[in-house]
Amino acid sequence: MKMKLAAAVAACAVTLAPLPAAASGEVNIYSYRQEFLLKPLLDAFTEDTGIETNVVFAKKGLAERLEREGRNSPADVVMTVDISRISELVDRDLTASVDNETLEANIPENLRHPDGKWFALTTRGRMIFTSLDRVEEGEITSYEELADPEWENRICTRSGKHPYNIALISSMIAHHGAEEAEQWLEGVKNNLARKPQGGDRDQIKAVAEGVCDVAIGNSYYYGVMLQDDEQRPIAEQVRIVFPNDEGRGTHINISGIALTQSAPNRDNAIKLMEYLSSDEAQQIYAEANNEFPANPDVSPTGIVAEWGELNADTLSLQTIAENANDAVRMVDRVDYDNP
Amino acid sequence: MNQADVIEEPVTPSPLTPRRTSKRWLMSAALITAIVALPVFSVAWLALFPEENIWPHLLDTTLPRYVWTTLLLMVGVSAITLSIGLSTAWAVTMCNFPGRKMFEWALLLPFAVPAYVIAYVYTDLLQYAGPIQGALRDWFGWTTARDYWFPDIRSLWGATLMLGLVLYPYVYLLARAAFLDQSPSLFSVSRSLGHSALSTFFRVVLPIARPAVAVGLSLVLMETLNDFGTVDFFAVQTLTAGLFDTWMNLGNLGGAAQIAMIMLTFVVILVTLERYSRRRQQQYAGRDSRAPIQRFSMSRPRQWICVAVCAAPIILGFIVPAVVLGRYAAIYFDQSWTGDFVENTLNSLSLSGAAAFTTLTIGLILAYSRRLHDTRPMQVMMRLSSLGYAMPGAVLAVGVIVPMAAFDNQLDAWMRDWFGISTGLLFSGTAFALIFAYTVRFLAVSAGSLESGLQKITPSMDMAARSLGRSTTATLLQVHLPMLRGTMLTAALVVFVDTMKELPATLILRPFNFDTLATHVYQYASDEMLGISALPALIIVLAGIVPIILMSRSIGSARAYSQQ
Numbered sequence: 001m002k003m004k005l006a007a008a009v010a011a012c013a014v015t016l017a018p019l020p021a022a023a024s025g026e027v028n029i030y031s032y033r034q035e036f037l038l039k040p041l042l043d044a045f046t047e048d049t050g051i052e053t054n055v056v057f058a059k060k061g062l063a064e065r066l067e068r069e070g071r072n073s074p075a076d077v078v079m080t081v082d083i084s085r086i087s088e089l090v091d092r093d094l095t096a097s098v099d100n101e102t103l104e105a106n107i108p109e110n111l112r113h114p115d116g117k118w119f120a121l122t123t124r125g126r127m128i129f130t131s132l133d134r135v136e137e138g139e140i141t142s143y144e145e146l147a148d149p150e151w152e153n154r155i156c157t158r159s160g161k162h163p164y165n166i167a168l169i170s171s172m173i174a175h176h177g178a179e180e181a182e183q184w185l186e187g188v189k190n191n192l193a194r195k196p197q198g199g200d201r202d203q204i205k206a207v208a209e210g211v212c213d214v215a216i217g218n219s220y221y222y223g224v225m226l227q228d229d230e231q232r233p234i235a236e237q238v239r240i241v242f243p244n245d246e247g248r249g250t251h252i253n254i255s256g257i258a259l260t261q262s263a264p265n266r267d268n269a270i271k272l273m274e275y276l277s278s279d280e281a282q283q284i285y286a287e288a289n290n291e292f293p294a295n296p297d298v299s300p301t302g303i304v305a306e307w308g309e310l311n312a313d314t315l316s317l318q319t320i321a322e323n324a325n326d327a328v329r330m331v332d333r334v335d336y337d338n339p
Numbered sequence: 340m341n342q343a344d345v346i347e348e349p350v351t352p353s354p355l356t357p358r359r360t361s362k363r364w365l366m367s368a369a370l371i372t373a374i375v376a377l378p379v380f381s382v383a384w385l386a387l388f389p390e391e392n393i394w395p396h397l398l399d400t401t402l403p404r405y406v407w408t409t410l411l412l413m414v415g416v417s418a419i420t421l422s423i424g425l426s427t428a429w430a431v432t433m434c435n436f437p438g439r440k441m442f443e444w445a446l447l448l449p450f451a452v453p454a455y456v457i458a459y460v461y462t463d464l465l466q467y468a469g470p471i472q473g474a475l476r477d478w479f480g481w482t483t484a485r486d487y488w489f490p491d492i493r494s495l496w497g498a499t500l501m502l503g504l505v506l507y508p509y510v511y512l513l514a515r516a517a518f519l520d521q522s523p524s525l526f527s528v529s530r531s532l533g534h535s536a537l538s539t540f541f542r543v544v545l546p547i548a549r550p551a552v553a554v555g556l557s558l559v560l561m562e563t564l565n566d567f568g569t570v571d572f573f574a575v576q577t578l579t580a581g582l583f584d585t586w587m588n589l590g591n592l593g594g595a596a597q598i599a600m601i602m603l604t605f606v607v608i609l610v611t612l613e614r615y616s617r618r619r620q621q622q623y624a625g626r627d628s629r630a631p632i633q634r635f636s637m638s639r640p641r642q643w644i645c646v647a648v649c650a651a652p653i654i655l656g657f658i659v660p661a662v663v664l665g666r667y668a669a670i671y672f673d674q675s676w677t678g679d680f681v682e683n684t685l686n687s688l689s690l691s692g693a694a695a696f697t698t699l700t701i702g703l704i705l706a707y708s709r710r711l712h713d714t715r716p717m718q719v720m721m722r723l724s725s726l727g728y729a730m731p732g733a734v735l736a737v738g739v740i741v742p743m744a745a746f747d748n749q750l751d752a753w754m755r756d757w758f759g760i761s762t763g764l765l766f767s768g769t770a771f772a773l774i775f776a777y778t779v780r781f782l783a784v785s786a787g788s789l790e791s792g793l794q795k796i797t798p799s800m801d802m803a804a805r806s807l808g809r810s811t812t813a814t815l816l817q818v819h820l821p822m823l824r825g826t827m828l829t830a831a832l833v834v835f836v837d838t839m840k841e842l843p844a845t846l847i848l849r850p851f852n853f854d855t856l857a858t859h860v861y862q863y864a865s866d867e868m869l870g871i872s873a874l875p876a877l878i879i880v881l882a883g884i885v886p887i888i889l890m891s892r893s894i895g896s897a898r899a900y901s902q903q
Contacts, residue, residue, distance in 0.1 A: 028851060034862045034863070034865065034866050035862060036862055036863070037866070054851035054852050055851060055852060056768075056849060056850070056851055056852075056853075057846070057858075057862065058846035058847045059846070059865060060583070060586070060587055060733055060843075060847070061733055061736055061737055061740075061843075061846070061847035062847065064592065064737045064740060064847075065740050065744075065767075065768075065847060065848075068740045068741055068744035068745070068767075069740075069744050069747075069748075069764060069767055069768070070744065070748050071748070072747065072748055072751055072761075072763050072764045073764070074763075074764065074768065074851070084588075084590075088590055091590075159574055161584055161588055163587075163588070166588060194491075195491075195493075195494075195574060196574060197493045197573065197574035198462075198493065198572070198574070199867045200867070201867045202867075205466075205467070205468065206467075206484075208468075209467035209468065209483065209484045210482075210483030210484045210485055211467065211484040211485070221867065224868075228870075230670070230870065234468065324588070325589055325590070328584070328588040328589055329396060329400075329589075332396065332400035332401050333399075333400055335400070335401075337574060337576065338404070338576075
């Protein structure tokens with residue numbers, strides 16, 4: 001027992017430095033996004049303001065950590081991807097309202113919480129990818145068509161349970177009602193060429209390989225593949241389609257930021273939020289990750305601009321989050337992952 | 340009382356129980372158990388408050404599949420790990436063949452490869468664009484994936500194989516230690532009574548090694564049960580996948596905790612059954628166990644069979660992954676080489692070292708207390724303190740956060756009330772939280788192997804030492820520790836390497852700006868960037884090799900040492 005204590009004391013001594021300090025010049029981030037995706041931005045922020053940033057990244061468990069740490073939590077902001085994840089924080093009353101003119105001017109109303117409890121920073125479309133050889137341009141233009149019998153045995157997707165697919169199904173529930181959405185999901189399941197597996201990039205690869213002709217995936221994965229020397233030849237065999245472009249628009253999801261209730265460095269945190277919504281940061285963020293900027297004054301550049309303008313579905317993200325639970329149950333009922 | 344009676348009926352109360360000395364050992368064991376079991380109890384507590392009752396939905400839809408898939412996976416992984424682990428351990432212990440000494444440690448190498456990494460590697464290798472299918476297409480003139488059938492690695496059998504390849508070293512390690520400890524004379528007696536080598540193996544050697552093999556296999560099964568990385572990547576729907584689905588997608592942490600408790604119950608039943616089935620067995624190492632082992636000399640073809648049996652798991656479980664990772668590391672070197680590597684490696688090594696040390700110390704206290712007080716409450720404490728291993732890492736992390744943050748906040752509140760100062764979070768979000776989590780998680784490894792190691796030491800050793808005036812502590816330090824050296828090194832090795840690979844709890848509990856090699860790999864791998872994650876993954880593997888080789892040598896020499 002003594003030895004355990006000794007080890008613990010030693011361990012604490014080693015790590016006292018990163019302990020939360022309410023000292024000025026810092027902002028602490030709990031992030032559901034990988035640090036390396038944030039780094040260019042955070043570095044630029046530090047250079048601009050002199051405020052240092054500290055990050056913990058994990059894909060699950062941070063909400064629980066924040067909740068249990070309570071008023072002593074060192075976290076100032078939470079950065080997330082996927083609307084359900086960020087709504088969960090609001091539901092548990094872990095985020096604080098931010099009433100800030102800069103943020104309200106930079107981020108359109110449909111991309112932030114009505115009381116400022118979260119703000120979107122980037123958006124990404126859930127795209128359809130088709131084979132250049134085996135699918136004509138314009139042969140499929142909407143999510144609804146994915147259930148058409150002509151695509152039998154020709155579609156690949158990742159697990160129906162993945163948050164990105166759940167959000168898409170939630171939006172289908174919002175637009176068509178639960179019953180019709182379930183029929184649609186059945187239809188898509190019947191069209192699957194293989195058991196759902198892997199990530200979004202794997203679906204794009206599967207199209208290039210001829211396993212299937214049509215895949216669903218987020219826009220930025222395609223962008224990253226085009227920038228990667230090894231994967232470019234694969235991506236170049238595949239066409240990106242903006243679904244429902246002519247109609248209600250493409251289903252989008254967000255990456256966003258929220259201020260915590262307990263934020264010890266509240267002012268710095270709001271400075272960071274303002275900065276991330278600024279033209280400069282939006283440009284870096286969107287460009288580095290091939291996403292669409294949330295700030296409408298900033299236009300996408302590079303590969304993303306080449307794809308054409310995104311006509312985004314204006315369905316409230318809040319609604320998508322509210323439907324997520326039904327969507328998960330629907331995936332289970334349809335047994336989507338076991339065609 | 341004749342010898343047979345002693346073996347049939349374990350003597351109660353234990354003759355080793357100190358009469359005059361206080362119940363110091365018992366008390367410290369109780370205290371440790373209370374602390375170490377806190378996270379598990381926290382999860383049990385969470386299970387009492389689900390957001391909604393998930394069971395009607397689960398029973399209607401996915402639960403039967405989750406359970407069935409989990410069972411198949413466990414049976415498959417057991418079969419693979421037992422056949423590889425036992426055959427190779429037997430071969431390197433008892434047979435003479437070229438390269439035997441090298442195989443002794445090389446067979447541990449796949450242990451350094453995290454399951455999620457080997458899953459990525461084999462997917463990359465066996466996928467359509469990979470070299471194997473590419474070569475097949477070239478030979479046969481196929482042009483698309485629809486022209487031919489190729490087994491899909493992302494499936495139940497794939498997950499079984501991947502887990503089997505990286506988990507068999509548990510069985511190998513413990514079986515080998517047990518074989519080394521066995522008295523060679525038992526083997527000779529069996530042979531002279533007319534049993535073939537094979538029949539002796541199954542009738543004499545294996546039953547004697549059974550407690551150790553059971554420990555190894557139960558570690559394998561618990562790892563299998565709580566693996567998430569591999570089954571998620573392969574879209575194999577086990578109970579763990581269902582647990583995370585309930586937690587993350589349905590936002591029902593309580594429901595997820597309920598599933599975790601069911602998995603835990605499952606493990607407890609399994610372990611209890613195994614123990615129950617050998618409740619009447621008690622073995623001690625005979626006095627002549629230190630006679631040198633007489634290895635079989637075999638014909639040439641048989642020797643080469645041994646080489647093949649030992650080489651295959653190393654090639655599949657280590658060399659192939661290392662080559663694939665090495666290739667990617669070279670291609671993506673410029674993108675993946677960052678200055679943080681040295682720091683990340685040091686973080687991983689020091690955390691693993693600290694975890695190995697604490698786990699070993701605490702495990703020793705528990706196992707020795709169990710030896711001194713062989714009572715029902717002590718047995719229960721032993722089991723309770725080992726439950727952390729049967730829980731998925733992320734769930735355990737939440738179980739660590741709950742009591743730790745509650746303690747920190749309570750202390751902070753008191754300090755504010757009484758002294759007007761805030762202590763903030765004293766332990767949460769520090770390396771202490773990590774080491775605590777590792778200890779809770781891996782205590783099963785050290786306590787289990789030390790317990791089985793101690794069981795093999797005959798009580799007459801204790802009696803002799805104690806009647807010569809040694810205290811219980813002195814007996815432990817002067818008599819048991821030297822005899823346990825091999826077992827302790829084995830346990831330390833396993834915990835060290837396991838901690839190097841540990842991912843989910845590390846991610847959730849770590850301090851700000853703190854990366855280990857495993858979290859670094861995950862950062863990129865989780866964004867589907869295998870290329871860039873290859874270099875740090877390779878470093879995990881390489882960093883795991885050094886302690887593996889060092890400790891494997893010490894295990895070998897521990898035997899030589901005790902022969903002197």
